[in-house]
Amino acid sequence: MTVQTRPLSTAGTARSRASAARRRASPVHRGDAGWALLLLAPSLVGLGVFFIWPIIQTFYFSMTSWSGLGLYEWTGLDNYRRMIADGEVWRSILNTIILTLLTLVGVPLAVIAASLLSRPGLVGRSLYRTLYFLPVVTLPSAVSIVWEFIYDGDHGILNYLLSLVGLPGTFWLANPDTALVAVSVVAVWSGFGFNVVILLAGMQGIPVSYYEASELDGATKLQQFLHVTVPLLTPSIFFVTIITVINSFQTFDLIYLMIGKGNPALESSQTIIYLFYKSAFEDFDGGYGSALVVLVLAIILILTMIQFRLQKRWVHYG
């Protein structure tokens, strides 16, 4: 692989040098570049106005003391210094990591569910697929309200079911010990269908011949699952894992809707994005909020880089 890359890339540079020379020679190609730019312009403008410019502004405001309204003042790295000393920030990062790890439990579960769903001859397959996908298309606010009923401490169905087997219930979403786990369960549940669909599509790409060959060799269904399905599914599993990690790191709606302001469990369950929202839009501390969101950006960048590095060890592309 590496042996091949080098000549290829030198060839590439040689070609581009040649084309650069040609471009200098003929003015027609300059016009081509112009057209390319022109056709790209709408999306470039959109990208610039709605993504790049806000990111630059966020960096800038993270160095200021700004309430989000009116004048602001340049304070350099003050917000970052304060962030490092702020226990609430570290606690919320820890919460986010725990939430992410708990949500990742959903990935192997989705692999099992997908392989069961793709079993040939399964009755009511499309019904199951629809049912699994339903939470994905349901509004987070509706999901939250339903789960709040389930978790309710006074007349929730979960406490009722527990009482049937003689176990004590609790205020699942207000108890600092249980709130984060309770929210994670909802996160797994509502992301499950998406993962299953991606994995099902991945399974369709596995040639039947592998299964036939392994069957001839006398492999059991379980062995087929472990040694054919899972290895050949790793690109899809990798994709699902990255999406799950990024989504979990950006969890906000579930915390806002199910835990919320004035909840005793808030400190032990708030995510870093919720803390950002609280700082910027509830405490009106725009500068500090910007600094927090820059931190989130850095963390997600690093995590994704690590994931891409690690994928070489376990992802098999066909």
Place this chain on the structure above:
Amino acid sequence: MKSAKTRVSSLLALMATTVLLGSTAACNSGSGGQEGETTITYAYWDAERTEVTEQIIADFNKIHPEITVTPQLTPYEAYFTKLQTTSASRTAPDVFWLGTPQFKFFVDGGAVADLTDKIKSEIDVEDFYPAPIADTSWNGRQYCLPADLSSYALLYNKEMFDAEGIDYPDESWTWENVIDAAQKLTDSESGVYGLDAPKPTSNWAFYNQILQAGGRVLSEDGKRSEFDSPETIKGVQFWTDMILKYKASPDAQALAKANGLARFISGKTAMYYGASWDPSTVAKSPKAVKRTGIAVLPSGVNRDIVSPNVANCVSATTKNAEAAWEFEKFVSSAESNQKVGRSGAALPARKSAAPAFLESVPNLDLKAFTDQLSEGKPYPTTLQASKWEAHMYAGLQRALSGEQSVEEACRQIAREMDEEISQEKSRQ
């Protein structure tokens, strides 16, 4: 060669302009309308006010058919977030509600129009209660006109008092009486409590008890926290004791998801420290009206309350300043105040509208709320109160859940408040 380049760049410029124009057009489409017609938006946060607000707008249109007023309801939890972002992007509603706790923040941020001269020449300020007029002015300028006031009283369930053979609360009641009754009325086995403690985010419930214990949240000059004074601690302790010592209230976890007023209406709690906008909700349940009594708050060393107001303000960035002022004048008129009073949705800020409020809920005597008004004290707020309020909520949470003693929690709150207040700076 040069011409090709120019052509491309002018095309690019054209496309960029089209994109930008498209987006501005999209923004403006809401405020368009027929020629010669002005449309303004009016933002408020109380869903209970929707009916009376629509009625006021309809009456306004009888005099000003050329002005269309679009009411915009945003729930309180998200209201100030929205007001902050729309103010920053200069797209704030033309006329909007502002509460005393947030008044200084938005005025200092330049979001509120200065109405001093217009009010001086066109409004009879004498008809308003003096406290809210003072609370809506700053540095000698009058920014907004108060819409309604907050007052507080003790709501109690007569049937539950009768069952326990306890005399109904009256103005002779002190903290000892209410603590004693709360314990007697509690039957935690069946989930019934004497007096629900507030959530840590219910500022007023704590501020009232702090005042009644003889304490203060802020020093006289507003530059320092007095949260660690023994009197203030005693005020906070009233509520923490209700949960932790007397067990006459559900605990902090059970309260987190509960609605105190709904619990009172359904008979789950015998007493409730209610606000002046609560009776209109009680009125929806005839059964609850029949068994509800209202008394002034039981006194500590005094019977003081904070009395924050809701004010109608004009946006500093409105493009329809004239139309906005016309509506501001109308919505603040005695006539509109009386409509609000009659609906019972709030206690209006004009003295002449108080009788309408008192008669708003048949079979329920609301006089305790207006009686309490004479005990109204300034609401503790600073330039950026939301910053130290966040620390206060966290500290009160620790005290209510018993994670930290009241003394420690209050001392920590005072330290954190002082730190935040010392960094406050005007943004003008």
